[in-house]
Amino acid sequence: MREIDPGWKPTPILIDPNNVEHHIAKNTAEYREASARYADLIRARSNEDGLPGGAPTSSEPTSTPPTLQQRPAAGISRGFNRQNLRDKLERYLLEPSHSQNRGKATWFEQNLGFSRLNWRDLADQIYFEPSAARLTETTDWGDRYEMLLPVRGANGRNVFVRFVFQRDPFGEITLITGMPD
Template identity: 35%
Template sequence: MLEYPGATTEESVRVKLDTYLLNPDHPDGKSKARWFAAALGFNRNNMDKLAKQIVFKSLEAVPAVSTPFEQKFRQMISIVGTNGRQIDIAFVWIQNDDGVTRLVTSLPTKKQRKQYV
């Protein structure tokens, strides 16, 4: 069995927020970091408030891509920012052969990206 980063679902959320989604220096994630800051007021300093809201719920998640080794899911989560704004955001999760569901990314809509950045 392969080893994957983030031994638990909760840990995977914190790791993904810190290293990608809220990282203004990440080559691919910096635009999402700017968006989370502008739209909801989140950054690495207050990421725990965001992490507590990003919870995988199997009954709300919609199965997406599936292979013999993994299953991806898409889940809409209503996030309340530090600025009081509430926005529904799509989150992508993956469950590998170790059975742990991990956060992959977030997908703000094009309209949301234009509106808040």
């Protein structure tokens, strides 16, 4: 990427230097960000040359995954069923009074600036990628996976957050929870 755009640098991400999973997640995030920047440059060049291939509309999925700096366009698959996402974030993960929350809402607000009021900003950064997910357990309800995802807080802080997803016996993937790593 730097050969094409010498001034480009990936978004800095805080990691534990002794944690291999953090290094892998950091490299994956940098790869996605570089891929997205490359695609942006190609689209810009196509537009300058009068060629087709400008920025996709909301109904056209892009071939590059979202990065910390992008909000996904409507209609882009994020690898899991997002129908329960608002409920999961607004009424559970970011709700301090939820009986099973165990302080997660407080952590998300104090460390990243996320609350029930800006749940969409967190939701836009959550995705499921099977090749990067780690199977953690099998239950009667399905297989549970964990993914360490880079998250940019509403306060500008970058951290990794562990998200848990579940694939039910019919293959549908849903978000279960998120927690500090």
